[in-house]
Amino acid sequence: QSFKLLGFLDVKNVPCARESVLYGSLGSFVMGLGHFLATSRVRRSCDVAVGGFICTMLGYWFYCRYNLAQQRIRQRMLKEGMKNRIFFEGTYLDPEKKQTGSERSDS
């Protein structure tokens, strides 16, 4: 099942989308309300709220996607490392064997 904002953004299945929209809404509310309480200008506060929504949403989106990209790279490296460990175990290319070998030579 999917829930699509404005008919196209699937916030349930796209990573970081749900949090971005929720944080954006919170940021919009806080900034809009704060501006109104400070200035009592309704129209300008609405403008600030919309601007705050866009900036907070995009800001959290970039932050979350950057972390997600780093996590995916780490996952790929881990997967490759596990595959190589199984592949080379017991052979002269086994990195664990090289480590224990160097420890023995040191002692």
Next chain:
Amino acid sequence: MANRSQLGFQDASSPIMEELVQFHDHALMVALAICSLVLYLLTIMLTEKLSSSTVDAQEIELVWTILPAIVLIMLALPSLQILYMMDEINEPDLTLKAIGHQWYWSYEYTDFKDLMFDSYMIPTADLPLGHFRLLEVDHRVVVPMESPVRVIVTADDVLHSWAVPSLGVKTDAIPGRLNQTSFVANRPGVFYGQCSEICGANHSFMPIVVESAPLANFESWSSLLSSQ
């Protein structure tokens, strides 16, 4: 394959397709931000009286020049990154030729042995229960998983297009021309695609099925087919 009434992408089965899906999500988030702004501005315009005593608007002109430029850069940079990633020169383990005909595909594996076969759609009347209508073929393209595969696409008669959405591949098959594409299937599975260039009456009935299998299974399949 796509489910009934599916609008979004199929699950990615290659690293390039994963990147394309990520970029698509990123582009849609930017689109959501822009649409929200436009909707808000429309609402403002429709609820206020039209009056303007503005003669000079340097600041707003600056804002609505620089902001769209920033948005375009935010979209262009990852797009170019993926574009160049798709064209990276890798050393493929296997070269496969896909030739489009009216109305079937033929495949040639000529790296090690001369292995060639035709791939016709299984008609609905002959389809076993539980199989996918208009997508199943009599001979699937089998490729080893997690190995770069080069596909050379051409056609024998009219324009066709060899497309497998979950692998992120779509290449036109043009008579007299060899087009090259490559992919890496990063998991075992069966991936469906359909001809993507109008080619006559049975254009919708010449599907493509790629089966990704471990290398040992691929080797036994190719030996079996070569011996027949």
